[in-house]
Amino acid sequence: MTDRTRQRLSAADRRAQLIEVGRTVFAERGFDGTAVEEIAERAGISKPVVYEHFGGKEGLYAVIVDREMELVIETISSAISEGLPRERVDAATLAFLVYVRDHPDGFAILSHDAPSNSGYASLLAEVGDRVGKIFATEFKRAGYDPKAAPIYAQALIGMVSFVGQWWTDDRSRSIEDVASHLSALCWMGLRHLPKKPTKLKK
Amino acid sequence: MTDRTRQRLSAADRRAQLIEVGRTVFAERGFDGTAVEEIAERAGISKPVVYEHFGGKEGLYAVIVDREMELVIETISSAISEGLPRERVDAATLAFLVYVRDHPDGFAILSHDAPSNSGYASLLAEVGDRVGKIFATEFKRAGYDPKAAPIYAQALIGMVSFVGQWWTDDRSRSIEDVASHLSALCWMGLRHLPKKPTKLKK
DNA sequence: TCCGTAACCTACTACTCCGTAACTTACGCA
């Protein structure tokens, strides 16, 4: 993997490569199941190099998680930042599923269990937390109880991420199809579920 | 734990005790993080006894998971088995949250990652699978595309379980309160969200 | 062309933990 006659890389390049390789391996095996040795091997180097750059297994993991978290939050935030409410729901749902499709490794890491000392049971719970804060502002403006915002944020993140995981293992349906069903459920609820959800534009 | 002067137990009693102790430890530490030794220690016996009864770590885990899975499926199934559609949604939501409250260890096990060889990324995905089959039948009867049923089943399970996990760490709101918000979201959608969801009758 | 340093390696320590072999103890039945 990126092994052209055991080329020496600059510190910055090696660091970037290790982050990428690490993301792949952590996604495949989870934190506990990953051996630092394997990351090193796949990067075409030996173990101490990893320790040189990141201090240890958790150091590398932390960097990877942090980057991925920012990416997701940014993706969701920008999707719900403008438009009519219904459009925001559509956009956010589709954006999240697109993230799942285009960054399967990062999504796997966020979905899987975090190492026990990290404070959060699931990394996605923190995403829900951050989205909850955004919701609270909107709720206040719309006259709803902002205290209830976290419930809805967690609910929607849980819904979309769970379906995303399911879709990862069974891609028989198109991403737009899944997204339109999901946002129909979010917006109209089971009560007014359309027989055939309207296709989303884009 | 259940250690009254190192009492000898019958095979059946010891087995039952180990299942209970194992559930606690697996919930606390996850599958990988759990040492068979610790289960034995907490049960007041030595390691080989566990191997005697369950063949190994995975054997015990399998029994625990299987029992918990059946319990959840049964809980959900019976909650959605009768009543008006809206009532079914209410009942299922509340029932699931009550399960989360009353069986925190079992819920933790179902939520956490399964050992990689188990075929399912998350045990809850299998719950979603089973609920999806039930939904498909209902969908067909109501004139909806039964192919879409899995999406909705995964979505609802994901939503409720994710909120359940969140609620486990922050119990400042009553279970009925959370349930009523959730089922309002499921049923009416964000579009017709009531300012104050109606309290569910017990 | 020579050398300082950044990049990298080999080889190890120290530990955890699954699973098993071989042995011991106590309960209850004839």
Place this chain on the structure above:
DNA sequence: TGCGTAAGTTACGGAGTAGTAGGTTACGGA
């Protein structure tokens, strides 16, 4: 009361792996 067997124990093999000590190589500037 003595003994057969179920219940339980100690002690170890062996695999895997985080992290480190100390040495080696090659790139690039003077």
